Amino acid sequence: MKILITGASGNVGRYVVEALINMGESVVAAGTNVEKLKDIFENRVEVVKFDFEDEKTFDNALKGVNRVFLMRPPHLGKPEDIYPFVDSMKSHSIELVSFLSLMGVEKNPIPPHHKIEKYIEKLGIPYAHIRPGFFMQNLSGIHSVEIKEKNEIFIPAGNSKTSFIDAADIGLAIAALLHQPEKYKNTAHTITGPEALDYYEVANILSSVTGKKIVYKKPSFLRYRSYYINKRGLDKNYVNVTVALYFMTRMGTAKKVTNGFYELTGRKPRTFYDFARDNIDAFL
Template identity: 40%
Template structure:
C-alpha cells in the first residue's frame, strides 16, 4: 500500500513521513513545489491544479491531508482534489484538523471534516491543540533576542501539544486504518498552561528570565507585523487563537495521546529542553 503524505515538508507532515518510513511503509511525499533534492518518492501536488492529481494519487490507498493555509475556499480549491483522490482509489484519509473545530461549523477545517464524513472514504480526524513549536516560529525571535513573549492571551490557559505527538498519532491512524476509522482524536498535552507559566518554564530551561507581555490586540498586531514579520493571514489566525485562550476556550485536555500511543504526551519543559539551542 502506498501512503501519500501532503504537507510533507511541514511541521507535522515530515514527522508523519518519518514514522511511516520507520515502520517500513511505502511513502509518497507530496509538495506543491518539490525541493528537487533527487528524492524519487517526491511528487508535485497542487490542490488547485488538476494536472498534478493523477500522478500524486496513482496507487495510493491512504492519505495524510493537510489544508494549506493559503486555501480558504475549501469547496472550490481543496475538495475537488479529494474527490479525485477517492475516484483514484484512495480508501482512507487522515486529516489534520483543529481542537474544537466541531463547534465552528463555518471554519474551513469543519467543512473538510463534514465532506470527508460523507465522502464514502473512511476517515480519521486528528484535531490538534496549540503547538509547542509556535514558540519557535513565529515567536522565537522575541524569546531569543528580546527575552519576552508577546501575545494577547491574558491569563487564559492553553492545552499545548508537541508536533511530534500529533504526527505520531496521525501515523498510527495511517498504519492501522481499521482501528482508527471514523474516529476523531483531539490531541493535547497533559496540562493547560497560562502564559505566565509558559515563561516560567522557558526561564527555568534557558537559565535566564523571560517576560510575558500582554498587549492589547491592536498592539499585538503592530508587534507581529513590525517585529515578527508575520504575514496578515497569520496575524489573523494567531489573534483568533490568543483571543480564544483569553476567553478560556483553549484549555480543554484529553488523554488521546496516551490512548493511541501508549505513553504520556511530551511536556512543555521537555520540549524547551530539547529545543534550547533555538533560543540561544
C-alpha cells in the first residue's frame, strides 16, 4: 500500500517524501502544482493533483493509499477548511494519519491545529500526531527578509525561549511514524531541537555565522502585524495565526526541550548553529 504526502513540495513534506523513499515505501506526492512535484522528485514517486479546497481531487489522491501525512496549508486559517478531507480519509479507511501539529497544542485551543487534532480523533481515524517546536526554516524563510535587508530579526516573541527544530528532522520523525503504523497508532509526539534559545541568542549565532551584526528588534504585536500585512503584503489570516503563536510563545509554551526526536529516530536533533552555518546564504 501507498503513503500520501500532502504539501509534498513544502518545507516538511519534501523531507517526509525523501525519508520514506529511503525506507523503501511507496509514496504519492500530492499538491496543486503537479509539474513542480515532478521536477522535485523526478520519477521516484507517484505524483497526484490535490487541493484541500477542491473535494473532487480527494478520491483520486486517496486511491490505493492506507497512510497519510496531513499538513494544513498556511493560507487555510480555519480548522473547518481541513474537515472535508478528514471526512474523506475516514471513508477510505485510512490506517494511520500523521498530522503536522504544534508543540503544546493539546493545552492550547487557539491555533487551528487543536481542533483538527480533535476532529481526527472524534472520527476514530488512527492517528500519530507530530507536535514540533518552531521550525528553524521560519528564520531562513519568512523572517529572512529583514535579516538580509536590515540585519534585524523582526519577531514579537519578547524575551521568550524557543526550542527550534530543523524541518528535515521533523520529516524524518514523521516518516518513522508512517513506516510503523501499528506501533504508533493513536499516539502523539512532541519533538524539539536540542536547546531552547531566545531571539537575542539567535541573533548572536547568526551574527557569528554571517559576520554581520544582526540584532533582535522585539516589536510589539501591533507593530509586527501591521508591518507583515501592510509592508510585506502577507495574508491577514496567516499573520493573525502567527501573532497567536508568538503570544503563546511569550507565555512559555515554546521553550520545552524533549527527547522525542531521538526516541523516534535514534538520532540527535540538529543544532541551530549547524543549521545557520549550512544555510548561510539565506541570511546574507
